[in-house]
Amino acid sequence: MKKSFLKVSGYEKYGLIYLFWLLLFFLVPVFVILAYSFLTRNYQGGVEFRFSLQGYKDIVNPNYLVIFLRTIILSFISSVLSIVIAIPVAYQMAFSKWKNLLLLLVIVPFWTNSLIRIYAWIFILGNNGLVNQFLIKLGFVESYVKFIYNNFAVVLVLVYTYLPFAILPLYSSIERLEKHIFEAAMDLGCTKRQVFFKVLLPNIRQGIVSSFVFVFIPSIGTYAVPELVGGKNSRLIGNEIARLLTTAKNWPAAAAISSILLSITIVAVLVFMYGGEKREAR
Amino acid sequence: MKPGKFAKIITLIVLVFFYLPIFIVVLFSFNSEKSPEWTGFSLRWYEKLFTSSAHIWRTFANSMIVGLSASAISVILGTFGAVALYLGAKKFKKIIWTTTYIPFIVPDIIIGVSLLVFFTTIHLRLSLLTVFIAHVTFSIPYTMMIIFTRLQDFDKSIIEASYDLGATKLIALRKVIIPIALPGIIAAFFMAFTLSIDDFVITFFVAGPSSTTLPLQIFSMVRFGISPVINAISTLLLVGTVSISVLLRKYVRYII
Numbered sequence: 003m004k005k006s007f008l009k010v011s012g013y014e015k016y017g018l019i020y021l022f023w024l025l026l027f028f029l030v031p032v033f034v035i036l037a038y039s040f041l042t043r044n045y046q047g048g049v050e051f052r053f054s055l056q057g058y059k060d061i062v063n064p065n066y067l068v069i070f071l072r073t074i075i076l077s078f079i080s081s082v083l084s085i086v087i088a089i090p091v092a093y094q095m096a097f098s099k100w101k102n103l104l105l106l107l108v109i110v111p112f113w114t115n116s117l118i119r120i121y122a123w124i125f126i127l128g129n130n131g132l133v134n135q136f137l138i139k140l141g142f143v144e145s146y147v148k149f150i151y152n153n154f155a156v157v158l159v160l161v162y163t164y165l166p167f168a169i170l171p172l173y174s175s176i177e178r179l180e181k182h183i184f185e186a187a188m189d190l191g192c193t194k195r196q197v198f199f200k201v202l203l204p205n206i207r208q209g210i211v212s213s214f215v216f217v218f219i220p221s222i223g224t225y226a227v228p229e230l231v232g233g234k235n236s237r238l239i240g241n242e243i244a245r246l247l248t249t250a251k252n253w254p255a256a257a258a259i260s261s262i263l264l265s266i267t268i269v270a271v272l273v274f275m276y277g278g279e280k281r282e283a284r
Numbered sequence: 285m286k287p288g289k290f291a292k293i294i295t296l297i298v299l300v301f302f303y304l305p306i307f308i309v310v311l312f313s314f315n316s317e318k319s320p321e322w323t324g325f326s327l328r329w330y331e332k333l334f335t336s337s338a339h340i341w342r343t344f345a346n347s348m349i350v351g352l353s354a355s356a357i358s359v360i361l362g363t364f365g366a367v368a369l370y371l372g373a374k375k376f377k378k379i380i381w382t383t384t385y386i387p388f389i390v391p392d393i394i395i396g397v398s399l400l401v402f403f404t405t406i407h408l409r410l411s412l413l414t415v416f417i418a419h420v421t422f423s424i425p426y427t428m429m430i431i432f433t434r435l436q437d438f439d440k441s442i443i444e445a446s447y448d449l450g451a452t453k454l455i456a457l458r459k460v461i462i463p464i465a466l467p468g469i470i471a472a473f474f475m476a477f478t479l480s481i482d483d484f485v486i487t488f489f490v491a492g493p494s495s496t497t498l499p500l501q502i503f504s505m506v507r508f509g510i511s512p513v514i515n516a517i518s519t520l521l522l523v524g525t526v527s528i529s530v531l532l533r534k535y536v537r538y539i540i
Contacts, residue, residue: 012453014376017368020361020428024383027421031398032390038401048404090291091298097287104295106533111302113525115482117502118518122305125312125320125510132308132320139321162305165298194288215389223391225485230506240393240485247397247489260397264390271389 038257047251057254073238077221080160084168084217092172112166151233167216175209313515329512343501354419355476362427370435384425396489410492418490419480427472434468471538
């Protein structure tokens with residue numbers, strides 16, 4: 003036993019290359035960004051290596067509070083909506099005869115370029131889009147109806163983009179269930195409603211947590227969606243980070259927002275994962 | 285309990301919701317006029333794409349160069365990580381798990397911004413190289429997990445058996461572990477390639493003016509509004525994605 007362990011453990015040196023890459027190009031850069039948030043702004047872009055809290059001072063104002071709250075609320079709505087839609091779909095998939103086909107049908111959109119999927123909605127609902135063209139031609143409206151370029155469009159496109167992320171973990175957790183538990187609950191006199199809330203939901207808690215995390219994290223950091231289908235009042239944290247880095251050339255403020263965004267994400271994930279585990283234990 | 289009518293209807297609606305917009309985009313790539321109103325079949329937008337859109341093809345070439353090279357390296361690094369996780373000592377496993385999990389809970393934009401700041405700090409000019417480094421970085425947690433999932437299905441005793449038959453560690457890796465992991469490696473390559481070809485936000489921060497990729501090009505075109513040329517690009521990309529996923533469908537199960 004000991005002999006084989008010694009032989010086997012030699013494989014760790016292979017793992018070191020993998021770890022080294024993530025350390026150098028992931029962990030170090032994240033710490034560099036934390037450091038940048040405490041440095042002095044260089045107006046040409048970049049920073050001067052002098053300590054300063056100006057980056058944080060620049061973003062402590064009501065405008066940024068609104069942007070942060072809006073980002074969190076829209077991401078939260080998108081995540082919850084995705085989960086609510088995903089549960090029946092995942093349930094249907096897990097019981098279906100055509101499991102593999104349905105799985106492929108859910109995965110193909112997820113493999114489709116995300117900008118194309120955003121563009122599809124602009125093409126359909128945009129000011130010069132398909133629906134508007136149709137309405138104007140039939141004389142229902144004089145000029146275009148503004149369907150997108152608002153917060154509704156941001157949520158719609160976020161759900162459209164990330165719904166597969168919510169379906170897949172739910173599908174795999176329902177798939178793993180012993181399917182007879184539902185019949186057992188019915189035999190013991192549960193109504194369908196009770197089966198859903200007392201049997202299904204508690205048993206797929208881990209799947210719900212994963213779905214939430216998989217939709218919430220990309221939503222909270224989204225840049226392209228609000229940039230392309232959002233309006234004046236749908237700027238999110240992602241747009242603000244990009245603006246501060248590129249046009250405003252205020253790197254310490256961009257680093258400060260990024261650091262706060264990272265903290266919010268980590269707290270959200272921890273709270274949600276801890277909440278899920280705690281209830282599971284009960 | 286079999287799913288009721290409700291679940292069936294929702295599933296149907298969701299599939300329509302997924303595919304109808306894509307279908308409309310594809311349909312109108314064959315429209316004869318620019319406006320989104322059906323005027324007749326034509327291939328003029330494809331003609332335009334193939335004959336007078338050299339700048340788009342340059343960005344496509346960049347995407348392919350980065351996609352293929354970054355996926356190849358991510359698969360190699362991912363295999364190393366997976367093998368170490370599969371066979372390494374307990375303490376080491378924990379370090380690998382933690383390091384792999386963290387990137388999953390960090391939004392892409394943070395990865396993009398932090399790499400931009402990092403490259404600027406070490407004075408590395410933004411180019412295809414920086415895009416390549418970024419793509420390997422966001423892909424390797426996925427490739428590692430996919431390859432590890434595949435290895436996990438196997439009993440470690442086969443590897444011990446190969447030692448007993450006189451294999452060295454390198455031979456065991458080449459002749460036992462890698463062949464076992466191969467379906468996972470193929471799935472991982474496909475996953476990494478898809479992530480790379482699809483990525484917009486991280487590339488947006490780390491690409492220089494000469495290293496624009498196809499998604500960056502599409503983004504700047506979409507910004508200017510509707511254009512049937514975008515529909516044509518979308519259609520071609522879709523055909524590519526669908527044919528690769530049908531071709532590799534037996535490896536799909538290793539991805540989820």
